[in-house]
Amino acid sequence: MSSRVTRRSLLAAALAVGAASCTPGTDGSGAVAGGTAPGGGNGVPDPAKAGNVTLRVWDQETRGGTNAEIEQLNKEFQERYPNVTIKRVSRSFDDLKTTLKLALSGTTPPDVVQANQGYPDMVAFVEAGLLAPLDNYAGIYEWNTRYPATLLNLNRVTATGASRRFGTGRLYGISQTGEFVGLYYNKKVLRSAGVEPPRTWAEFTDSLAVLKKAGELPIQFGNLDKWPAIHTFGMLQDQHGVAEARDTVLGGGDGFDTSRTTKAAATLTEWLDRGYLPKDANGLGYDDANKKFMNGQGAYTITGTWMQADLKKRLGDDLGIMPPPPATAGGKPVTTGGQGLAWAVTSRSAHPEVAAAYLDFLTSEHAADVMTENGVLPAVPGKAAEALDPDSPDGQMVRAWRELTAADGLAPYLDYATPTFYDTTSAALQNLIAGRTDPKGFARKLQADYGPFIAKQRAKAGSGASAR
Known part of the structure; x- marks a missing residue:
């Protein structure tokens, strides 16, 4: 999961997390605690004056486009600061999720890491004192004006007092990429079956039967890795109420034992029963499914924009991408998404100011243009995005991002919801796909x-409320 307009005006409507409480240093006031790099002009730390520094960086940007842009930006940062050597460890999302906590608590923790937002990872790391707050840096580097508050808030954690929660509190990361779960399609496969790219949700679902009858696999999908189904299910659930889905993930709303959940689960099982998805989905890996799609086996695939560069490299102009089509032509689209994993500074880094300067470089306007050139969606697109052909795959991706953010059509990833929700949801979806549970049982399992x-969170906060 890597991932997420003309800049702030359109993005400011997205995700509706709510304003974060004021925290010390968010306006750039106050000295930066700790650090090894003497300050530059206007109080901005200057890595060139830090002496010889080895910056240990752990990330999960292993795929074509994201790996390429990180490699280019790392090279440029080291050329700008010859005294800094970046020692990069790049792992898959699953491997990073499995090994990061041990690395952070070890004897030689990395200086910079990518941490997944939500309770399972970022909140747990903050509670354990493993990440450094970045509020002062946000003021110094003007992240507070470069990024809309709604995106910054997804990297905030409250870890003081009786309760802990994400979405408010101090800032513990900044994300480089925007991302959303989109409907990718192979134009050549659609044309061969006489199907036009759908304009509405009904046209999309109707096209599945047409494609099946034409001998094509309607939707390519692999869930051996467990997490891909979370995105597919989340996208389906969003069609039944994106605001409610968002509120539930963020700790409000009406929970998961709802008609919204059962309808989405029923759609997924219906697609399986009708042969719209591969029969062996639970035994097919995510990367293998994507390779099959790139080889023409599947008219559609539902995945995140982190796959854009790889899909485009193989399919070229035969690749199309759109948000899941709205209920009515020209209506507001909705889907799962927001931004990629947060880049964070570890609490025991020996070079926190150099690390913060590195984060600022990775998320600069120049970095946004480098991302665009590599087929990666920046959280805040720059000039290079404006120059894209709107009908090209990358132009379609940026247009979809603008449409989704303007429509307030993004719901956070489901695994943010509780410390154990990633494991619970991924296992429950595998059981649903395998036919070992039904939609109602699935909904009860999540709830x-x-x-x-x-309920515990609300009790700690003194609200007196209880979950359903």
């Missing part, structure tokens, strides 16, 4: 994880 956790 059994979510309800008690949210």
Whole structure:
């Protein structure tokens, strides 16, 4: 999961997390605690004056476009600051998720890491004192004006007092990429079946039967890695109420034992029963499914924009991408997404100011243009995005991002919801796909994880409310 307009005016409507409480240093006031780099002009730390520094960086940008832009930006940063050597460890999302906490608590923790937002990772790391707050740096580097508050808020954590929660509090990361779960399509496969790119949700679902009858696999999909189904299910659930889905993930709303959940689960099982998805989906890896799609086996695939560069490299102009089509032509689209994993500075870094300067470089306007040139969606697109052909795959991706953010059509990833929700949801979806549970049982399984956790959170906050 890597991922997420003309800049702030359109993005400011996205995600509706709510304003964060004021925290010390968010306006750039106050000295930066700790650090090894003497300051530059206007109080901005200057890595060139830090002496010889080895910056240990752990990330999960292993795919074509994101790997390429990180490699280019790392090279440029080291050329700008010859005294800084970046020692990069790049792992898949699953491997990073499995090994990061051990690395952070070890004897030689990295200086910079990518941490997944939400309770399972970022909140847990903050609670354990493993990440450094970045509020002072946000003021010094003007992240507060470069980024809309709604995006910054997804990297905030409250870890003081009786309760802990994400979406408010101090800033513990900044994200480089925007991302959303989109509907990718192979134009050549659609044409061969006499299908036009759908304008509405009904046209999309109707096209699945047409494609099946024409001998094409309607939707390529692999869930051996467990997490891909979270994105597919989340996108389906969003069609039944994106605001409610968002509120539930962020600790409000009506939970998961709802008609919204059961309808989305029923759609997924219906697609399986009708042969719109591969029969062996639980035994097919995510990367293998994407390779099959790139080889013409599948008219559509539902995945995130982190796959854009790889898909485009193979399919070229035969690749198309759109948000999941709205209920009516010209209506507001909705889907799962927001931004990629946050880049964070570890609490025991020996070079926190150099690390913060590195984060600022990775998220600069120049970095946004480098991302665009590599087929990666920046959280805040720059000039290079404006120059894209609007009908090209990259132009379609940026247009979709603008449409989604303007429509306030993004819901956070489901695994943010509780400390154990990633494991609960991925296992429950595998059981749903395998036919070992039905939509109602699936909904109850999610609520059994979510309800008690949210009830405790609300009790700690003194609200007196309880989850359903």
